[in-house]
Amino acid sequence: MAAVHESVLDAIGGTPLFRLARLGAGLAAPVYAKAEFLNIGGSVKDRAALSMVLAAERDGLLKPGGTIVEATSGNTGIGLAIVGRRRGYRVIAGLADKSSAEKADILRAYGAEVVRASTAVPQEDPRHLFKVMERLTEEIPGAWLANQYDNLANPDAHLRTTGPEVWEQTGGRVTHFVAGVGTGGTITGTGEYLKEASGGSVTVVGADPESSSYGGGDGSPWYVESIGHYLHPDTVEDRWPQALRSEAIDSYERIPDRESLLTARRLAREEGILAGPSSGTAVAAALRVARQLGPEDLVVVLLPDSGRSYLSKVHSDAWMREWGFLEDGDGLRSLLEAAGPLVPVAADATVGEALEVLRDVPGGVAPAVLARTERPYGVAATEVVGSVSRAALEAALADGTVKPGDSLGALLGPALPAVGVGQSPAEARAVLGGACRSVLVLVDGRVAGVLPREVLG
Structure with missing residues (x-):
């Protein structure tokens, strides 16, 4: 017999376990x-929201x-909205762009x-x-900042x-x-x-985006919402x-974005579980862990949220293709491989430094990116802040x-248009329109190369 509750708040928690029989086959x-x-x-x-409000x-x-008041990637804000409105409070959710x-x-x-x-x-x-x-919070009388990152509730x-x-x-x-x-x-x-x-005896494993600094990455951007730790290059104090x-x-x-997103899609197609991209990260990590274990072990992986909040992203073929996570056929792959390595220019470079970088760049145009001393995971598309033209x-x-010693500053041009590696030359030409001469090509959300108009046919 189904439970009967006096309030929706009484229904928070008590979630079931499902065995991942197909993804865990073998x-x-x-x-x-x-x-x-x-x-x-x-x-x-929802669990944290209720706990924080009651505390x-x-x-x-x-x-x-x-x-x-709360800053949120979405889910905590939703939980606070449900709990807060049910208990008679005004709720303001600051949502990451x-x-x-x-x-x-x-x-x-x-x-x-x-x-x-x-x-x-x-x-x-x-x-x-x-x-x-x-x-x-300071401006609104009677406001309380939930501050989920530092709230021990x-x-x-x-x-x-x-x-x-x-x-x-x-x-x-449970062993893991x-x-x-x-x-x-x-x-x-x-x-x-x-x-x-x-x-x-239970082993606890954190599933983290590959570039997140929690697991040892450089803190550069990734494409799975709600997990990981981002570190902007100009941040003074990195607070955890x-x-x-x-x-x-x-x-x-540490799970690459493509593995996370494709695993989330497999959850829906093979297990009948429509979950979000961070669930894909967690399941990919759990499968890695389980491959090293025996029948005496038991792995539990937590799926944080529903895929209904990501129908326009991970569960959209168009979005996946536009950001370079899906490839059907050759697409732009062969043109990209023939184009040679990507050459970015740091946005805080001097004019002379930029010209030195651009000296051998075909077409004389390169993306301007947020400066980092090392870029082991490549240039995330979200780090591109403009373009630099040799001419x-x-x-x-x-x-x-x-x-030559002046900063690039006002000489930065607009960011070049971008297409995913799985898109066709015709789609790339359409994105270029009549004004732009070059297009960025994305692989797994990162800039892999620049293609001039003339090579697109």
Whole structure:
């Protein structure tokens, strides 16, 4: 008989486990997925939202008629909107500009006010999402900033609920727990409970985007929402969340974007589970872990949210192709391989340095990118801030507008249009239009090369 609740808030938690029989076929160790998308708000963040609001009420930080303010990639804001509106609060959700449009629509549907701001600037920048929400909290009487990254009621929710559920559902047989790391609350609270319940025998594995700095990447951008730790090149102090207790995590599996996104799509097609891209990251990591285990082991992987919030992204063939994650046939691959290596120019370079870089570049045009000393994962498309033209720089030097030691500054041109490697030459020509002479080609969301108009036929 189905449960009967007095409120939707009573339905938060108690999510089932599903065995991933098809994706885990051939593995000795069974892999079970904890379906957090079956929470009332569609994600694991409902647990943290309820815990944080109740703690704020208990501590006198949130009073009747107050306003809940939060910076979110979407899911925590949705959870806070459900809990907050149900308990009579105004809710303002600051949404990262890279979050899906569906999340903004869902937030508004639940009665939250949505403020869009960037997370692609240094953490100290007043335009950064966190700074914007801090200012709003200061300006609005009775406002409370949930601050999920540093709020200890976040991991406490999972210490009290998620961890005990996993232990009970597996009859204490779980040997490995795998989850993505965003604020760190889910993996910290759940992991700490499982370690204590098992006498320290449960292994906790963080699933992380390949370039995220949590698992050892350089902090450059990736394309899986809600997990990982981004580090802008100009950030002064790299702060990790207080909700994350690193000692709870035994190891990390670093998953490339393409593997994450394709695994999320496989979950829907092969297991009947429509989940988000971070679930793809977690499952890809869990499968890696399970391949090294035996039948006496049992892996539980946490699926944070539903794929319904990403129908315009990971579950859209068009989006996947445009960002270079899907390839049907040759596309632009052969043209790209013939074009030679990519040559970017740092946006903070001098005119003389840029001309030196551009000296042997075919077509004399290159993308201008945020400066990094090393680029082991390539140039993310979101790091391209403009373009640099050899002809424009030479003309500016000739007429005395600039000197070789001057910064590129105002000489940067607009960013070149971009296409995915799986798109056709005809699609690339269409993107170019009549004004542009070159197009960027993306492979897995990163710039792999520049193709001039003449090679597109």
